[in-house]
Amino acid sequence: MHAIKMTVLLALLSLLVGCGADTTKDNQQQNTKFTKISTSNEISQKPSNRAKEILHQDEKITAVHAVNTSKAMLIAIEIKHHKRFRLAQIRKEKTKEMKNEFPDMKVELSTDRKIILELRALEDNLQKGSVSKKKLEKELKAIIELSKEQT
Numbered sequence: 010m011h012a013i014k015m016t017v018l019l020a021l022l023s024l025l026v027g028c029g030a031d032t033t034k035d036n037q038q039q040n041t042k043f044t045k046i047s048t049s050n051e052i053s054q055k056p057s058n059r060a061k062e063i064l065h066q067d068e069k070i071t072a073v074h075a076v077n078t079s080k081a082m083l084i085a086i087e088i089k090h091h092k093r094f095r096l097a098q099i100r101k102e103k104t105k106e107m108k109n110e111f112p113d114m115k116v117e118l119s120t121d122r123k124i125i126l127e128l129r130a131l132e133d134n135l136q137k138g139s140v141s142k143k144k145l146e147k148e149l150k151a152i153i154e155l156s157k158e159q160t
Contacts, residue, residue, distance in 0.1 A: 052078055052142055054135065056111055060084055063110060069099060074128040076135065078146045081115040082107075083153055085125040096120060119156045127152045 057075035064073045064086060072087040084107060088099060104118040119125070131148055134140045140148070 052145060056082055056114060057084075060107055060110070063106070064103065067103075070103075072125075074125060074132055076128060076131050076145070076149055077114065078149055081149060081153065082111060082117070083124075083128060083149055083156070084116065084118045085128045086118065086120055087125060088120060117153050117156060121156060124152060124156045127155065 054077060057077045060075045060082065061073045064070055064084070069089055069092045070086050071089055073084065074086075075082060075084040077083070084103075086103065088096060092099065100118060100120055104116070107116045107118055131140070131145075131152065135145070
């Protein structure tokens with residue numbers, strides 16, 4: 010009888026320990042994906058990198074992509090799946106925040122998957138150094154127009 014009680018007690022104890030919450034992870038810092046773009050290009054990407062750092066702090070955002078020219082910046086963010094019910098509110102809130110942070114630039118923010126993919130490709134090309142200033146302005150303008158079309 011004593012052995013059965015000990016076995017049940019050990020089973021319960023190991024169940025409680027195994028199902029405990031892991032509080033050692035800093036989920037906010039681990040889950041958001043963004044890549045800083047080299048600023049040695051013809052057009053400095055410092056504003057885009059700054060926007061990524063700011064948006065990286067929000068736990069609702071899983072990935073940030075941003076590219077800028079001298080006058081305009083396009084930011085694309087990915088939101089956690091269970092936060093997508095508030096997508097319009099989050100988009101409005103973050104757009105206002107970015108416009109306040111960069112008052113000298115025309116800031117566009119998108120959560121559209123197509124824009125995210127296009128912007129990611131443009132970021133990769135910038136990182137490789139295969140985009141000239143003129144081509145960057147042309148491609149960014151085309152992506153901004155595409156984002157306005159779909160909204």
